[in-house]
Structure formats: structure tokens, C-alpha cells
Amino acid sequence: MQRHSSHLLLLLVAVVIPVCSEDKLDFTKLRDPFDMDEINRKLQEKVADDDPVQKAMPDPMDPKFRAPLRCSACGAVIEHAVRLLRPIIERQSERAARSGGVLPADALPKEYEMVDIFENLCGEVGRLYGLEVEKDKKRPTLRFSKSFGVSRLQGSWMPSFLTSTCEGVLDVEGEEKLAAMILGVARSEAEAGRGKVISMNPDQGIVDKVREMVCTKWEESAKGCDVYGVAIDPRETDNDDGAEEAASDL
Helix, strand or coil, X not given: CCCCCCHHHHHHHHXXXXXXXXXXXXXXXXXXXXXXXXXXXXXXXXXXXXXXXXXXXXXXXXXXXXXHHHHHHHHHXXXXXXXXXXXXXXXXXXXXXXXXXXXXXXXXXXXXXXXXXXXXXXXXHHHHCEEEEECCCXXXXXXXXXXXXXXXXCCCCHHHHHHHHHHHHHHHHCXXXXXXXXXXXXXXXXXXXXXXXXXXXXXXXXXHHHHHXXXXXXXXXHHHECCCCCECCHHHXXXXXXXXXXXXXX
């Protein structure tokens, strides 16, 4: 399957879009909560250059941040891929349940479904995800999220970084292999009964397992991930080392 890369376009956009506001979007203050133009304007309000959050932005070219940011971006790619595959996951679960646990051949993903999913994946990850912000520390975390329910930063270098990460993951894993991996884990979760548990995020178990399988092995992200495929923040390690040194001086 051939992807139509939008990497160059996003790279150009990333140069001109400012870092967007880290404030959570309060839908009660919108004139029309269904007006996407108003929502987009709110999401793209510029953070002042002297804002502490702006000054604390991690630099993806800094060696200590690059691998952890790649790890986090890799996790975002897996999360969104699972989200896009959700209709197929549900269809396969229903068909298997009706067939005594056996997945019928006609329940397998159609080629056009895979084309649609993987043509949209990288562009959507670059557009929708941003770095979560720690309000108490007034700094961005290294966690990429697309949730409106948390404070996030978007724009700047992030769209092109996320998109290039997505393209890198797909180049290494391959679209069909990644889809098969996600659908296989989803079936295992369903067979184990975990898919029947009521949850605010029914995809989390699938995301966690596939992220560990992919992001801890990919050369670009492996050194920045813990054993579960979660980004290791070097600033936390630096703080721990500093505390130990201070304690030893007492």
C-alpha cells in the first residue's frame, strides 16, 4: 500500500504556527461549542514568548530529549492507529463471538479500509497531538496527547516531528504488519475477557501492549523508552541525581 506523505507540508506549517495555548479548552465559555472554527481559534492562541512554559519547551535536537520524544511520539502513533482500527476491532469481536470464537475470513480487514486508515494516520497524529503541560511546574512534559481534557501545547516543531516519527514507524514495521499486530493483541484481550470490562478508554490495554512491542524495539526510540514503551524524562533523572548528591553532602 502506498502512503501519500504530507511530511513536507507539515514541516512548512510547523515553521509558521506559534506554540499554542496550554490552557484546557473550556467548552462552557464558547459561543457555540459545535463551531469548529471557534474551537480551532482557541486552540491556536499563541503563548507569549516570555511565558515560562514557552521557555521550558524541550528541544528535539538536544540528544538528551530526542530519543524520549521519539518514544513518546511512537506511543502517540500506536494510540491513534488503534483508534482508527477500532471499527474493525469491534467488527471482528462481534463476528468471532457469533462464530464460537473463530474469526471468519470475511471479517478480515478490507484493503480499502487499510488504505484509508494509513493514508490518514500520520497527518492526523501530527495535527491532533501535543505535549501535555505540568501546571504546577509550568513546563511541558514529554507526553504527547490529543485529549482536550488536559493542558497541551501544539505547533512549533511538533507536527513535523510527530509526522516523521509516524512515517519512520511505518517504514520499519510496515502497515500490514502493524495492523496485524494491533488486531492480534485486540483479539487476545477480548479472549481474556479484558475487552468486556467497562472503561473510559477501552483501547488502553491494546495500546500498552503494542507500544511495548514496537517502541522499545525501534532504533530511533528504544533508548528513550522504559521497558513498557513509556518515555523516560531526563529532567526527572537529573533531579533525582541532584537530590542524591545533596543528601550525600549532609
